[in-house]
Amino acid sequence: MDSVTxxxxxxxxxxxxxxxxISTAIFLLRRGCEVTIFDKKILDKPASFxxxxxxxxxxxxxxxxxxxxxxxxxxxxxxYGPLFLRFPGWISMIPWLLKYLSFSxxxxxxxxxxxxxxLTIDTVAMHKKLSLNTQASRWIKESSFFYIYKxxxxxxxxxxxxxxxxxxxxxxxxxxxxxxNTYPDLDKDYKFGIRLDNMGYISNSMQYxxxxxxxxxxxxxxxxxxxVIDIEEVENKIHVVTKNLKxxxxxxxxxxxxxxxxxxxxxxxxxxxxxxxRGYHVEFEExxxxxxxxxxxxxxxxxxxxxxxxxxxAGLVEFGSLNSEPSEKAFNKIISNAHEMFPALTYSNIKKWxxxxxxxxxxxxxxxxxxxxxxxxxxxxxxxxxxxxGPKTGELLxxxxxxxxxxxxxxxxxxxxx
Ligand SMILES: Cc1cc2nc3c(=O)[nH]c(=O)nc-3n(C[C@H](O)[C@H](O)[C@H](O)COP(=O)(O)OP(=O)(O)OC[C@H]3O[C@@H](n4cnc5c(N)ncnc54)[C@H](O)[C@@H]3O)c2cc1C
Numbered sequence: 001m002d003s004v005t006x007x008x009x010x011x012x013x014x015x016x017x018x019x020x021x022i023s024t025a026i027f028l029l030r031r032g033c034e035v036t037i038f039d040k041k042i043l044d045k046p047a048s049f050x051x052x053x054x055x056x057x058x059x060x061x062x063x064x065x066x067x068x069x070x071x072x073x074x075x076x077x078x079x080y081g082p083l084f085l086r087f088p089g090w091i092s093m094i095p096w097l098l099k100y101l102s103f104s105x106x107x108x109x110x111x112x113x114x115x116x117x118x119l120t121i122d123t124v125a126m127h128k129k130l131s132l133n134t135q136a137s138r139w140i141k142e143s144s145f146f147y148i149y150k151x152x153x154x155x156x157x158x159x160x161x162x163x164x165x166x167x168x169x170x171x172x173x174x175x176x177x178x179x180x181n182t183y184p185d186l187d188k189d190y191k192f193g194i195r196l197d198n199m200g201y202i203s204n205s206m207q208y209x210x211x212x213x214x215x216x217x218x219x220x221x222x223x224x225x226x227x228v229i230d231i232e233e234v235e236n237k238i239h240v241v242t243k244n245l246k247x248x249x250x251x252x253x254x255x256x257x258x259x260x261x262x263x264x265x266x267x268x269x270x271x272x273x274x275x276x277x278r279g280y281h282v283e284f285e286e287x288x289x290x291x292x293x294x295x296x297x298x299x300x301x302x303x304x305x306x307x308x309x310x311x312x313x314a315g316l317v318e319f320g321s322l323n324s325e326p327s328e329k330a331f332n333k334i335i336s337n338a339h340e341m342f343p344a345l346t347y348s349n350i351k352k353w354x355x356x357x358x359x360x361x362x363x364x365x366x367x368x369x370x371x372x373x374x375x376x377x378x379x380x381x382x383x384x385x386x387x388x389x390g391p392k393t394g395e396l397l398x399x400x401x402x403x404x405x406x407x408x409x410x411x412x413x414x415x416x417x418x
Contacts, residue, residue: 010034012401013240013253015228015264018048019387020379021256022212023130023394024401029219031402036222036248038240043210047258050281050353051387052303052314054294055123055140055200058169059385060113061160062363063277063317064104080337082301082316084278084330089320096275097319099361112363113163115412119365119389124200126391136211139204139308147194147296148179148186155192158298171196185289185342190299201294202387204308224248231255231264231376238375252401254377259322259356261366261380269372270415274381276322276356281314282334283307284347300337310351313338317357326354359383367393367413368400377401378415 010033014021017039025035043049075083090097103112124142131137149155152173164171174193180186182193202208216223226242231253233239238250255264259276266273291306302315313334318327331352339345360366360381370376379397382389399405 016257019390027398084318086320130391268370278318286348368410
């Protein structure tokens with residue numbers, strides 16, 4: 001491991017301790033930096049905990065693809081539709097939603113895929129690198145994944161496979177019999193599947209984050225559990241101001257607050273706002289069903305992962321509810337979908353969670369130096385794939401902060417690209 005030569009660059013504040021912030025901290029600590037993570041409350045079940053746990057090396061396709069406008073009514077109003085609009089919150093999002101829609105053309109989707117590929121392709125290797133010689137490595141599972149459909153036509157109409165094919169990904173088509181043999185408890189209406197290899201998942205999402213936080217501490221990093229309300233730059237020093245008006249001084253800082261990054265990032269020149277795509281999960285404890293591999297139900301649009309803590313069903317997209325309570329209707333939809341998918345499902349208890357995906361209008365994260373200060377860095381906006389891309393972002397950001405990024409150019413992820 002190389003150590004930092006320039007003393008001025010040594011003291012770094014990371015604002016936000018989700019997977020992006022924790023990864024950045026670990027890569028910086030390994031290079032000899034003095035690192036402090038600020039979080040309102042560390043390990044308080046952020047998005048980095050509540051996700052489906054997927055390390056998805058093929059997730060290069062944004063949610064919005066060509067033809068999305070004609071599909072929207074079904075996505076909102078049909079029984080299985082995954083999209084919720086929360087009134088009145090979503091009304092104020094209309095300008096952002098229109099911009100989001102403008103990135104659904106073939107050309108834009110190709111551009112997004114091209115720039116998500118380097119962040120996702122080696123996700124399992126990156127998680128192994130991050131967790132090397134730590135307790136966290138025990139939760140990384142290499143696995144195949146199945147995308148399931150009720151029929152082959154639905155698969156053929158799913159534009160995401162056209163994009164993946166264009167970018168050189170391969171998969172195996174699975175017919176009814178093999179699908180039923182792989183998942184004997186699956187409802188017989190599912191007659192077609194896709195098997196993707198070289199994927200992975202985190203089998204205990206809370207313990208994984210907690211083990212990584214232990215690694216931060218073991219490497220000498222500090223954790224301060226206070227909300228950051230401002231960042232000031234005075235005479236080339238960064239002052240982090242917290243809610244109880246304490247002021248901490250650093251050489252550099254990284255803003256990795258997920259969906260709460262806007263205010264701090266805008267102050268330092270970011271034009272790329274994040275909006276919440278709220279998601280939900282329901283975890284069925286002690287289920288009677290053992291899944292050999294995680295599933296993406298491409299009909300109902302949610303992921304099912306065999307976690308050590310239970311069978312987790314995660315998904316749905318809700319706009320306009322960043323400051324509202326979670327919706328019981330959404331939880332009930334997941335529960336009824338789960339029973340429809342596995343009619344014999346039993347369990348001892350259910351645990352519910354809801355949190356916010358940090359979405360940008362062009363589905364690309366913001367990674368790298370602020371346009372207005374060489375001491376401020378950004379790592380936010382990882383939408384549906386922040387667990388997958390967290391360690392890669394962490395390494396890119398750490399190298400960016402130390403001015404020696406030689407992994408990939410960061411132009412497409414620039415904070416002033418809009
Ligand atoms: C239902 C669902 C399923 C998902 N499934 C997957 C999946 O299978 N695979 C995948 O790759 N991704 C998935 N995602 C997306 C992924 O979870 C997110 O993209 C990722 O967790 C974002 O990580 P983050 O570190 O940027 O933000 P977060 O995990 O939200 O962490 C941000 C942290 O910053 C702290 N913070 C915020 N503001 C401040 C402040 N002012 N001061 C101090 N601290 C602050 C918060 O307390 C929080 O701890 C899913 C998301 C959802 C909701």
